[in-house]
Amino acid sequence: MDGSSGHSRYKQKFSAEDLSDEFIFVIALLPLKLIDSSSGNEIWVNRTPSSTLFCRPVKFVYTKEGKAVIHSEYNKIIQMINDLECDIFKNKKGIAEVSYIMHCTMIDGAVANVLTNTNSSSRCFICHASPTEMNNIEQNKIPNPDHYKFGLSTLHCWIRFFECLLHIAYRLPFKTWQVRMENKAKFIETKARIQKEFKIKTGLIIDQVKQGFGTTNDGNTVSKILEEHSAEEITYAARKVTKNETKPDNTIKKCLEPFEALALCLDLDLSEEKYNRLRKVANNIHADFFPSTYALNQLKQILVPHIEATETSAEVNLKALVHITSKHILEVCADKHPVGKLSLICKWGMDGSSGHSRYKQKFSAEDLSDEFIFVIALLPLKLIDSSSGNEIWVNRTPSSTLFCRPVKFVYTKEGKAVIHSEYNKIIQMINDLECDIFKNKKGIAEVSYIMHCTMIDGAVANVLTNTNSSSRCFICHASPTEMNNIEQNKIPNPDHYKFGLSTLHCWIRFFECLLHIAYRLPFKTWQVRMENKAKFIETKARIQKEFKIKTGLIIDQVKQGFGTTNDGNTARTAIIKKKWKQLRDTFRTELKKIPPERSGDPGPGGSNGNASQWPYFTSMIFIRDQIKCRKSSGNLTQQKPLEEGIYIEDEDNNNGIDMDINKTPKGQGSKENYSVENSMSTFEVETPNTSQSALSCRSEANANATQRI
Structure with a gap:
């Protein structure tokens, strides 16, 4: 068992306030080997006992690792183990009776200390000796045999040994284990120097805290330093050399083409190892169903333009990238045989992020780091005929990463100099673009390119428009004080329109504005004194x-390296989605009040005296096409218009209100059941089986429904 913290808090609603998905506690089991109890011979052995390949999760719970949780879960598992019975399996030669032997050794020092009642992490959980007692070689340490059952991990021994060497090295200038105030500066300086030397010479990041995951002194770091090659690596290499697999003599005519297999890899985000494992399983059933990774790599060389990679960046030529993009779009539209002058409209942009994991790699300069990344990308929107304006191909998901084309990424921090430099480079590349010529059966297609720099956030827009403050508008440079002055004219800069106006960012800004106003309601001043x-x-x-x-939403909280939790989904869920549902439900109710149209009527809600008094009815009339009239069955005559239930398809998982007032439940004879149902409430009205009473009850039901909505 083990626990971890610092996980992303998802937008889900819990039944209690103190529940959170920030912490997780996991219990797992891993089979080691199957042996003959009488002879001790090994029947099956797990060759990778430190891998997660055969790991079996038993339980996970959203809770913080602590003494009470560890003792509680440990006692539960021990009780389950004690209740285990032998399993009986039959095969061709007889019966196999399997019993189970469980060892609680998959634990770290923190869990071991709790289970052995060791009060300090610096004490040994076997004999409870403190560091001072360990340094006294002449003193006998009496181990507790009951604590042997929790095992002695060689991996943890390596880590402890490595950390011991590190802490001794940190203290060499003053040669005392205790770091007193007068030696603290020397300790910090020596530690920083040693960490820097390790990073430069080996590429390893040592002795640094990882939020929720301890430190960077893991088994990989230690084994890389203490051993050049591990026993597992040597065994794996020997197994690869002596490997001699024979494929079954199966043939199948149908198999995946390389481009189909490559598309599958990209859609499922398969690594080369995962693809080979999938290919091995599938090809054992149908020979050569999946092409080899060599064929995929050869196809990538054709489909992907040349990539110029350096130690800190990777970049593709923009001209080659748009050429390949337009070529494949034309192949998709081959049945239309587009010819003449065409235009491919694209949007592009740039953004930076921080707080990334620092990998254990060596850089040529000390100031280089992979903690920050700056990315430039391009996304095709549509291909149109330049003369007629007809759309030949349209990207139906323009906000998705499906068709996104990375142009460049670089390990650097987002700043004014970087933004201006990269923007000018891309603009120069765009100006150098020329029309591409493609031939098809009907003639020649000449494709030109239109680029819009709209994939940017407020920070990048402020830099490109020389806006000094993030609170100012980058279109007209008006400050919040000037915006509050309604009479003052704000003169926009037309050149800044080219960077676009994001409706998503408008929703977020509007939502944040409401939040900040709500925070200040008790004292009613914007400035917080x-x-x-x-x-x-x-x-x-x-x-x-x-x-x-x-609502289950986490609002206005900082996410390290990613701004705040006030993203588009949060704003849409909090404001727009709920408000739209209220408007739609009210329109549905108002529409039911209006009698059906007859020939000669001026239209819905017109001047026939039956117009709705709701002020937004005319504005919402465009959703009337979504209404479906469902024929109902009952005792009322079918010719009357009031005998049709009105139902509006709800885009939110059909969670709208279903008003069907003419269904008669079986077995009720002279009574009729009128119901108005939604996801929150249901009420029923029973009336005698007459037309007049049914109509009056219907009016009452509609009035009650309107009030409840």
């Missing part, structure tokens, strides 16, 4: 808590 700071913090925490409890 010292005397109001406590109220501000208290109100903010209360609103965040209410959002989490009622």
Whole structure:
């Protein structure tokens, strides 16, 4: 068993306030070998006992690792093990009776300390000796035999030994284990120097804290330093050399083409190892069903333009990239045989992120790091006929990464100099683009390119438009104070329109504006002074808590390297989706109040005296086409227009209101059951079986439904 923390908190609603998916505690089991109990001969052996290949999860729970949790779960598992009985299996030669032997050795030092009641992590959990007692060689340490059952991990021994060497090296300048105040500066300086030397000479990041995962001193780091090659590596190499597999003599005519297999790899994000394992299983059933990785690599060489890679960056030629993109789009549209002058409209942009994992690799310069990354990408939107404007091909998911084409990425921090430099380079490449000529059966297609730099966020837009503050508008450079002055004219800069206006960012800004206003309601001033700071913090925490409890949303919290949790999905869920459903449901109710149209009527909600009094009815009339009239069965005559239930298809998993008031339940004879149902409530009205009473009850049901909505 083991626990970890610092996980991403997903937007899900829990039944209790103290529940969270930030922490997780896992219990797992791994089979080691199957032996003959009488002779001790090994029947089956797990050759990779440290791998997760045969690992069997038993339980996981969203909770923080602690003494109470560890003892509770340990006792439960021990009880389950004690209740295990022998299993009986039959085969051709007889009966096999399998019993189970369980060893609790897949634990770390923290869990071992709890299970052995060891109060300090610096003490040995076998004999409870402290570091001072360990240094006293003449003193006898009496081990507790009951603690041997938790095992002695050689991997943890290597890590402890390596860390011991590190901490001794940190203390060499003053030669005492305890770091006193006068030696603290020397300790920090020596530690930083040793970490820097390790990074430069070996590419390893040592003795640095990883949030929720301990430190970087893991088994890989230690084994790389203490051993050049592990026993597992040598065994694996020998097994690869002596491997001699024979394929079954199966043939099949149908097999995947290389481009189909490559598309599958990209869609499923398969690595070369996973693809080979899938290919091995499939090809044992149908010979050569999956092409080899060599064939896929050869296809990649054709489909992917040349990539110029350096130590800190990778880049493709923009001209070659758009040429290949337009070529394959024309192949997709081959049945249309487009000819003449065509235009491929694309959007492109750039963005940076930080807080990435620092990999154990060596750089040529000390100031280089893979903690920051800056990416430039391009996405085709549509291919049109330049003369007629007809659309030949359209990207139906323009906000998806499906057709996204990376142009360049570089390990560097996002800043003004980097943004201006990369933007000017891309603009120069775009200006150098020429028309591409493609031939098909009907003639020649000449493709030109139109590029729009709209895939940018507010930070990049502010830099490109020389906007000094993130609170200013990058279109007209108006500050919040100037925006509040309605009478003042804001003169926009037309050159800045080319960077686009993102509706997604508008939703987020609008949502954040409402949040910040709500935080300041107790004192009603935008500036948070010292005397109001406590109220501000208290109100903010209360609103965040209410959002989490009622909607499951985590709002206005910082995500390291990724801004805040106020993303598009959060804003859409909190405001737009709920508001749209309310408008749609109200329109549905108002529409039911209006009698059906007859010939000569001016139209829905017209001047026939039956117009709805709801002010937004005319604006919402465009969704009337989504209404379906369902023929109902009952005791009322079918000719009357009021005997049709009105139902609107709900785009949110059909969770709308279904008003079908003419269904008669079986076995009720002279009574009729009228129901208005939605996801929150149901009510029923029973009336005598007459037309007049049915109509009056219907009006009452509609009025009640309107009130409830």
